[in-house]
Amino acid sequence: MKRLLYILPLLLLCVLPVCAQESSEPVEEEAIDVKGIIFEHLKDSYHWHIITIGEKEVSLHLPVMLYSKVSGWHFFSSRNLEEDGSYDGFHIAQEGAFAGKLVEDMPDGTFRKPLDLSLTKVALGIIINSLLLCVIVLCTARWYKHHDETDNAPGGFVGLMEFVIAMIVDDVIKPSVGKEYKKYAPLLLTIFFFILLSNLMGLIPIFPAGANVTGNIAVTLFLALITFFTVNVFGNREYWKEILWPDVPIFLKIPPILPVIELVGIFTKPFALTVRLFANMTAGHSIILALTCMIFITAKMGPAIGTPMTAVSLLFMVFMNMLELLVAYIQAYVFTILSSIFIGLAHPEEHEHKEIEN
Amino acid sequence: MDLLNPEVGTLIWMLIAAGIVFFILIKWGFPMITDMVDKRNEFIDKSLEAAKKANARLDGIQKECDELLKETRAQQARIIKEATDRRDEIIADAENRAKESGEKIISDAREQIRQEKEEALRSLRRQVAELSVQVAEKVVRKQLDSSDEQLSMIDRMIDDVKNGK
Numbered sequence: 001m002k003r004l005l006y007i008l009p010l011l012l013l014c015v016l017p018v019c020a021q022e023s024s025e026p027v028e029e030e031a032i033d034v035k036g037i038i039f040e041h042l043k044d045s046y047h048w049h050i051i052t053i054g055e056k057e058v059s060l061h062l063p064v065m066l067y068s069k070v071s072g073w074h075f076f077s078s079r080n081l082e083e084d085g086s087y088d089g090f091h092i093a094q095e096g097a098f099a100g101k102l103v104e105d106m107p108d109g110t111f112r113k114p115l116d117l118s119l120t121k122v123a124l125g126i127i128i129n130s131l132l133l134c135v136i137v138l139c140t141a142r143w144y145k146h147h148d149e150t151d152n153a154p155g156g157f158v159g160l161m162e163f164v165i166a167m168i169v170d171d172v173i174k175p176s177v178g179k180e181y182k183k184y185a186p187l188l189l190t191i192f193f194f195i196l197l198s199n200l201m202g203l204i205p206i207f208p209a210g211a212n213v214t215g216n217i218a219v220t221l222f223l224a225l226i227t228f229f230t231v232n233v234f235g236n237r238e239y240w241k242e243i244l245w246p247d248v249p250i251f252l253k254i255p256p257i258l259p260v261i262e263l264v265g266i267f268t269k270p271f272a273l274t275v276r277l278f279a280n281m282t283a284g285h286s287i288i289l290a291l292t293c294m295i296f297i298t299a300k301m302g303p304a305i306g307t308p309m310t311a312v313s314l315l316f317m318v319f320m321n322m323l324e325l326l327v328a329y330i331q332a333y334v335f336t337i338l339s340s341i342f343i344g345l346a347h348p349e350e351h352e353h354k355e356i357e358n
Numbered sequence: 359m360d361l362l363n364p365e366v367g368t369l370i371w372m373l374i375a376a377g378i379v380f381f382i383l384i385k386w387g388f389p390m391i392t393d394m395v396d397k398r399n400e401f402i403d404k405s406l407e408a409a410k411k412a413n414a415r416l417d418g419i420q421k422e423c424d425e426l427l428k429e430t431r432a433q434q435a436r437i438i439k440e441a442t443d444r445r446d447e448i449i450a451d452a453e454n455r456a457k458e459s460g461e462k463i464i465s466d467a468r469e470q471i472r473q474e475k476e477e478a479l480r481s482l483r484r485q486v487a488e489l490s491v492q493v494a495e496k497v498v499r500k501q502l503d504s505s506d507e508q509l510s511m512i513d514r515m516i517d518d519v520k521n522g523k
Contacts, residue, residue, distance in 0.1 A: 042361060044368065097363070116367040123371035130379035137387040144390050149397040165388070166395055186388040190380050217361065218368035222376065282361065 032300070034293045038286050042212055043100055044122045046078035046092075050207045060207065062124060066090065068104050068114040078118075090114070125211025126219065129198045136161070137193065168192055168336060176340030177347070184343050187230060191223060192336040199281060199328030203321065214331070215281035217274065224270035227339040232266065235346030242348060269342055273335060280331050284324045291317045 048060035061079040068074065071089065080087040081102075090102045093111070102118070103111040119127075140161040143154055154162055173188050174181045198213040213219050243262040245253065252258045291313050298309035498511065 039361075044365065101365075116365065117370060118367060119371070120368065122368050123375075126368075126372055127375045130375045134379050134382060134387075137383050137391075141387050141390040144394040147394075149394060149401040153398065162391065162395060165391055169392060169395075182392075185392055186384040187380070189388045189392070190383045193383075194376065194380075216365075216368060218364035218366075219372055221364045222369055222372040226380070 032293060032297050034290065034297070037293055038289045041289055042215060042282060042285055044120045044212075044216065045100070046081060046102070046118060046120055048121045048124065048207060048211075060124075062119045062121065064102065065117040065119070066102060066104075066114040067117065068112075070104065070106075074114075121211050122213055122216045122219070125198075125201070125213045128208050128211070129194070129201055129213055132201075133190075133194055133197050136197075165189060168333075172333065172337045173340050176337060177344045180347060181340075184230065184340070187226070188336050188340055188343075191226065191339060192332050195223065195277065195335055196329060196332035199332060200325075202281060202285065203324050203328060212281070212285060214277055215285055217278045220274045220277040221270075223277070223335065224273040227273060227342060228266075228270040230339075231269075231342045231346045234343070236348070238348045239346045269338075273338060277331055277335055280327060284320070284327050288317060288320050288324065291320060 046064055047062055050058045050060060052058070061077050061082075064074070064076050064078050064081070066074040074088055074090070076088060081092060085092040086105075090104050091111075093099050093101055093103045098113050101113060102116060104114050105111050140158050143158045147154075153159065168189060169181075169185055172192075173185050177184050177188075195214055198219070201209040202212055202214060204210055243266070244259050246258055246262065248258055294313045295306075295310045298313075299306040
């Protein structure tokens with residue numbers, strides 16, 4: 001607590017000159033578009049903005065790949081979109097259902113969306129995270145290739161990885177999946193580490209991290225689809241019997257009320273997985289961004305409000321970042337445990353069923 | 359709302375990038391790690407088991423040692439006791455024998471003494487007899503100064519001798 005008393009005035013001192021300077025200059029009346037800033041960070045884009053130095057924006061221009069039914073394939077750099085957001089008969093839609101996406105101008109004045117295979121910020125983020133994950137896990141696996149079970153347990157990073165892996169396997173996968181857990185453990189571990197790494201990378205604001213990968217619904221949908229297919233492809237006979245012909249009074253089955261509910265349940269499970277991860281990560285990013293924006297909004301109001309609010313915002317941002325670290329882990333954990341449970345539910349044992357019958 | 363629309367392009371990129379990485383990690387990444395962790399756990403379990411067995415054996419050996427020591431002590435005690443008994447026996451035996459031989463010596467001595475005594479007595483008697491004969495001779499010589507008497511005496515004596523023989 002005592003140390004905080006020293007740090008707070010120091011923080012204020014850092015902020016004060018900036019505020020004083022701003023107030024002495026003729027203030028440009030330009031409202032800060034908080035919503036725009038937040039959505040710009042949350043949404044995908046065709047370039048990766050890294051930093052703005054003075055007037056100069058440093059950003060990574062990513063390749064655009066489009067397939068249009070009308071004009072075929074188009075490849076160009078997103079540098080061409082910098083000036084007015086249009087190139088080669090395509091432009092970035094400002095509003096409507098495709099806002100922020102490239103759409104093709106049609107001769108009759110309307111526009112339609114092409115198949116957009118551009119290497120966007122999120123796509124590049126996925127590739128970076130995937131490569132990083134690959135390197136991390138394969139490096140860890142390499143250690144095990146050069147050692148056998150009689151050697152001492154690993155320390156350092158490999159030890160940390162082993163600790164996390166053993167924890168996920170023993171506490172999440174083994175109790176949830178049941179007997180056949182060994183078959184599914186690698187898949188579930190991969191899902192866990194992919195989500196965890198992407199979440200953590202999303203919290204680091206500077207390139208090559210910082211892409212909002214797990215806050216993109218396509219990514220979470222893909223992960224949920226993996227679970228969906230694993231559950232339904234490897235589900236045993238008993239699982240399908242319980243869905244299509246469950247042990248309930250006949251009047252619940254003949255107009256197939258319960259089978260319909262169960263069938264809907266098959267699809268709501270991955271849907272819930274998709275939305276949960278997406279919403280949690282989006283919310284966390286939004287709050288941190290909003291708190292960051294608060295500094296700039298209140299700074300405009302003059303030093304009297306700006307200074308204390310900056311300090312408060314900073315404190316809240318530190319707190320929120322801590323919370324997000326926790327959320328990054330918890331969401332990966334929750335996604336894995338739910339996937340494990342769904343897989344476990346798809347492998348009911350037949351004898352349990354008979355016991356209930358008796 | 360466009361945040362909630364999954365973009366097909368992103369899905370395809372995800373399918374390619376994450377798909378490959380997922381495949382690699384599922385095939386070669388995690389199984390290696392989890393297998394090794396399982397193996398090590400098994401190894402630790404086995405080692406613990408072996409250690410437990412070794413400990414039990416050590417305990418057994420300790421017990422055996424104790425028992426052996428006890429047995430040895432008992433044997434030692436027994437041997438000592440036997441030795442003592444034997445010693446006592448030997449001593450007793452020796453004593454007995456000494457006594458016996460002593461007694462024999464004594465009895466021999468007694469016998470000899472007795473024989474010698476008898477011998478002495480006999481020689482004494484002989485001497486006494488001789489002496490008494492001599493005394494008698496002298497007495498007789500004195501009394502037989504007269505010739506008759508001497509003759510009769512001689513006759514008597516001759517008779518005696520004759521009869522005596």
